[in-house]
Amino acid sequence: MSGLMHSITRRNLIKQAASSLACLGLPATHAWAVNNPGLPRLVVVFLRGGYDGLSAFYPYNNALYHSARPRTALPAPDQLNGALALDDRWAMHPSLTKHLGPLWRSGQMALIPFCGLPSIERSHFLAQDLMAFGFDPKDLNEPKSGFMNRLLKELPQANQALSLTDNLPLAWLGNRAVANVAMTNERTLIAQNPNPQYIEVQAALQTMYKGHALGQAWAQGFEVNNQLMDALARSDPVDSNLSNQLNARIEVLPNGFPIRAAKAGLFLRKQTAYKLAWLETDGWDTHQFQGNVTGTLPGLLDSLGLGLAEFKTQLGEAEWHRTVVVVMSEFGRTFYENGAAGTDHGWGNNWFMLGGSLARKGILGSQVDITTERLNEGRDMPVINDYRLFLKQLFRELYALSPAGLQRVFS
Amino acid sequence: MLDLTQHHLDFAKANAIQDVHVKSEALKALGQARHKAVDDLSDDFFVRAAKEGWSADLQRQWWAFNRLNVDAEKFIVGACLPDYWHNVICRYSNGPLHELLWQTLTHPAMLMNLDNIYNRKGQLNENLGREWLELYTLGVDGGYKQDDVEAMSRWLTGLGLKPIAPLAGNQTEDERSMVFGDTYFDARKHDFDAPALMGQVMNNRGANGLRQLSNWLASHPATLKHWARGWLIGHAGREPSSLELQAALEVLKESGGRIGALQIWCNTTGRPLQVKANSPVKTPLHWLCEVLHALASGRQLVLPGNATGATWRMAHPLFRRASPNGYPLLGQSWANSGHLLKRLDVAKTLVNWQQGYFGSSIKPAELMRTPVLAKWRENAGPKTDGLLRSDLADNHKLQLLLVSPEVMTHEWEFQA
Numbered sequence: 001m002s003g004l005m006h007s008i009t010r011r012n013l014i015k016q017a018a019s020s021l022a023c024l025g026l027p028a029t030h031a032w033a034v035n036n037p038g039l040p041r042l043v044v045v046f047l048r049g050g051y052d053g054l055s056a057f058y059p060y061n062n063a064l065y066h067s068a069r070p071r072t073a074l075p076a077p078d079q080l081n082g083a084l085a086l087d088d089r090w091a092m093h094p095s096l097t098k099h100l101g102p103l104w105r106s107g108q109m110a111l112i113p114f115c116g117l118p119s120i121e122r123s124h125f126l127a128q129d130l131m132a133f134g135f136d137p138k139d140l141n142e143p144k145s146g147f148m149n150r151l152l153k154e155l156p157q158a159n160q161a162l163s164l165t166d167n168l169p170l171a172w173l174g175n176r177a178v179a180n181v182a183m184t185n186e187r188t189l190i191a192q193n194p195n196p197q198y199i200e201v202q203a204a205l206q207t208m209y210k211g212h213a214l215g216q217a218w219a220q221g222f223e224v225n226n227q228l229m230d231a232l233a234r235s236d237p238v239d240s241n242l243s244n245q246l247n248a249r250i251e252v253l254p255n256g257f258p259i260r261a262a263k264a265g266l267f268l269r270k271q272t273a274y275k276l277a278w279l280e281t282d283g284w285d286t287h288q289f290q291g292n293v294t295g296t297l298p299g300l301l302d303s304l305g306l307g308l309a310e311f312k313t314q315l316g317e318a319e320w321h322r323t324v325v326v327v328m329s330e331f332g333r334t335f336y337e338n339g340a341a342g343t344d345h346g347w348g349n350n351w352f353m354l355g356g357s358l359a360r361k362g363i364l365g366s367q368v369d370i371t372t373e374r375l376n377e378g379r380d381m382p383v384i385n386d387y388r389l390f391l392k393q394l395f396r397e398l399y400a401l402s403p404a405g406l407q408r409v410f411s
Numbered sequence: 412m413l414d415l416t417q418h419h420l421d422f423a424k425a426n427a428i429q430d431v432h433v434k435s436e437a438l439k440a441l442g443q444a445r446h447k448a449v450d451d452l453s454d455d456f457f458v459r460a461a462k463e464g465w466s467a468d469l470q471r472q473w474w475a476f477n478r479l480n481v482d483a484e485k486f487i488v489g490a491c492l493p494d495y496w497h498n499v500i501c502r503y504s505n506g507p508l509h510e511l512l513w514q515t516l517t518h519p520a521m522l523m524n525l526d527n528i529y530n531r532k533g534q535l536n537e538n539l540g541r542e543w544l545e546l547y548t549l550g551v552d553g554g555y556k557q558d559d560v561e562a563m564s565r566w567l568t569g570l571g572l573k574p575i576a577p578l579a580g581n582q583t584e585d586e587r588s589m590v591f592g593d594t595y596f597d598a599r600k601h602d603f604d605a606p607a608l609m610g611q612v613m614n615n616r617g618a619n620g621l622r623q624l625s626n627w628l629a630s631h632p633a634t635l636k637h638w639a640r641g642w643l644i645g646h647a648g649r650e651p652s653s654l655e656l657q658a659a660l661e662v663l664k665e666s667g668g669r670i671g672a673l674q675i676w677c678n679t680t681g682r683p684l685q686v687k688a689n690s691p692v693k694t695p696l697h698w699l700c701e702v703l704h705a706l707a708s709g710r711q712l713v714l715p716g717n718a719t720g721a722t723w724r725m726a727h728p729l730f731r732r733a734s735p736n737g738y739p740l741l742g743q744s745w746a747n748s749g750h751l752l753k754r755l756d757v758a759k760t761l762v763n764w765q766q767g768y769f770g771s772s773i774k775p776a777e778l779m780r781t782p783v784l785a786k787w788r789e790n791a792g793p794k795t796d797g798l799l800r801s802d803l804a805d806n807h808k809l810q811l812l813l814v815s816p817e818v819m820t821h822e823w824e825f826q827a
Contacts, residue, residue, distance in 0.1 A: 122541065122560075125736060126551050166726035168747035180749035182726065201807050205755070205814065208794050212816055213689040214746055221748030282733060287526045287538040339534020340526060345541065377557060
């Protein structure tokens with residue numbers, strides 16, 4: 001990584017980039033607004049490890065791209081079965097197109113290229129932390145809170161948020177207590193609801209932790225776990241048909257993200273009160289033999305695409321039209337492939353967004369032609385769309401947050 | 412223990428099989444052999460834990476491993492993970508730091524885990540170079556820049572696995588090449604023009620220069636601070652105060668980088684306090700080792716695989732953490748609802764299914780009179796004590812004791 005000092009010295013440069021962005025302006029139209037009554041739901045899918053957005057969405061007409069990645073670049077879509085040209089610059093990887101192509105074609109998907117942290121951080125851990133906190137590096141010593149927690153605080157009508165993860169990501173850190181529950185890879189749904197004895201233990205445990213810092217986490221955990229048992233029970237009394245359908249799907253889905261995303265979809269379909277949610281998947285640190293059409297990275301993209309498509313299916317059309325999914329990662333990877341046909345830690349990245357009621361499909365934010373001169377330090381995609389500005393605009397349009405409210409989410 | 416070079420050769424042969432089915436079966440068999448090696452190691456770990464509890468040795472060794480983490484599932488790391496554990500971690504976890512770091516840097520497990528086996532002159536792979544500076548030596552704020560990451564990567568070129576194929580006809584050995592156990596420093600792939608790192612010029616080049624660089628990094632003030640802080644976090648589950656950090660740093664410096672000295676300092680000047688309402692949560696492994704020891708009560712852990720299973724349930728599988736910085740050790744990382752419920756789930760299983768761990772079952776009421784659990788009961792605060800005296804079923808009382816704040820959290824004070 002480049003180190004904190006390094007990033008701070010670059011801050012002025014980044015500020016310039018940020019102000020340029022303000023001048024260029026993100027699209028004035030409500031490109032990501034949900035045209036649906038009721039408070040929309042936001043689901044973040046975080047790809048840990050720094051996903052190679054330049055393979056997911058690749059600049060197929062760019063000669064430098066093809067020469068920089070002799071073993072990992074993808075052929076132009078007219079020469080590659082399954083790839084989808086998004087415009088005359090960008091194409092979607094066949095492994096993603098297979099699952100998400102229909103969403104792009106029907107205007108339920110958007111690409112945000114050149115997106116990322118305003119400062120250059122090539123450390124996974126620092127970059128993830130900074131992204132979760134959403135502050136400038138110089139403010140790292142301030143009391144820490146995550147941007148999702150601050151967003152939740154600005155949405156009094158959305159009193160429920162949930163992280164569908166093993167542990168609680170830092171983006172949720174803050175004053176508002178947020179529960180987490182893991183979506184497991186198990187291929188069967190929950191067999192039965194808790195027995196009365198278990199309920200007795202729950203009550204005793206909450207007595208034991210009354211007034212303790214962990215008291216609320218225990219209480220929320222039991223509540224969410226009970227909801228999960230209701231929603232994913234094989235004999236769900238509300239709608240066992242849905243549970244049966246999910247059960248049939250997870251028996252055939254590949255392990256990992258697709259199963260977890262499918263379960264998350266049905267859970268959120270039944271628990272509509274959760275307006276903010278978070279999923280994540282790791283393994284994106286592709287330093288070696290990442291592949292182009294086939295290989296490690298295409299496998300990961302296939303799993304991601306399938307998971308997102310399953311999430312949509314299980315969520316159901318009605319909820320899908322009230323939902324926006326943002327797919328993000330801590331940084332992009334080097335524009336040039338390394339000596340092992342992989343890619344090292346870079347900076348700018350290609351994020352994307354899905355949702356049933358996005359106003360239009362498109363490629364959002366500012367763009368530049370990628371040239372050697374425009375690469376950061378001669379190696380990385382630049383960031384010209386500060387992720388905070390992108391998310392601020394999204395939050396404004398989804399939730400009609402005031403400028404002051406947005407400022408509190410991202411200073 | 413598997414022979415790494417032979418396993419590597421077998422892996423390469425299996426990978427070259429044309430028939431997809433035969434290839435898949437051959438690779439699967441090799442994968443199973445690696446899994447067994449790692450599972451056996453995990454079994455040994457938990458058998459020890461049931462006997463020793465969270466002993467000083469186990470704590471230090473696990474901490475060192477976690478700090479220099481490798482993932483058993485990466486490539487064929489599993490084949491040499493037991494060797495890494497025994498001959499690097501256990502052998503050198505007391506220090507000195509420069510020796511621990513050098514042994515780690517030249518072990519195939521680390522070289523495979525962070526892809527240095529593909530790092531060669533003119534075809535850099537930055538993975539190990541970057542993490543070596545960020546995670547294992549200087550720390551993220553240690554003052555290095557991207558140029559230094561590239562310099563480190565260049566110094567590391569050529570350091571990889573022993574060759575498994577003879578040299579091709581027109582290739583010759585380079586006398587500057589060296590063998591370190593199962594590691595091979597291939598001079599033909601090394602960049603002998605690797606530049607200075609952070610302005611530090613090495614007198615030697617090649618493998619000797621790399622050793623010199625490794626020692627210089629190990630003794631760098633930023634490295635010592637990074638390791639002292641890491642030790643205190645590992646010990647207390649919280650960020651140390653500046654005074655505590657300074658004191659620990661002095662111990663590390665004065666002892667010539669001996670981690671064992673740091674541990675002795677912690678155990679002599681540090682003392683556990685009564686837990687508070689916001690004390691750090693112990694890591695899942697720390698908690699599990701203590702609970703296994705308490706419940707064992709002199710019994711042997713005869714089915715240790717179920718302890719490994721418990722770590723999977725807590726999303727903390729032993730030796731299977733992909734991230735090179737290991738598991739988080741700050742208590743706040745584990746203070747979340749999802750994880751707490753998993754601990755309750757593990758506690759329930761341990762109490763209700765002792766047979767599956769110890770091969771025998773002792774009634775919960777009787778167990779609670781055994782030394783460790785009796786001590787825990789004695790130290791219980793009023794709320795926990797009240798529940799333990801209630802008319803709840805005995806197995807529920809025992810489960811509650813295992814997940815009580817007094818057992819799940821800890822509070823340390825150091826005389827800085």
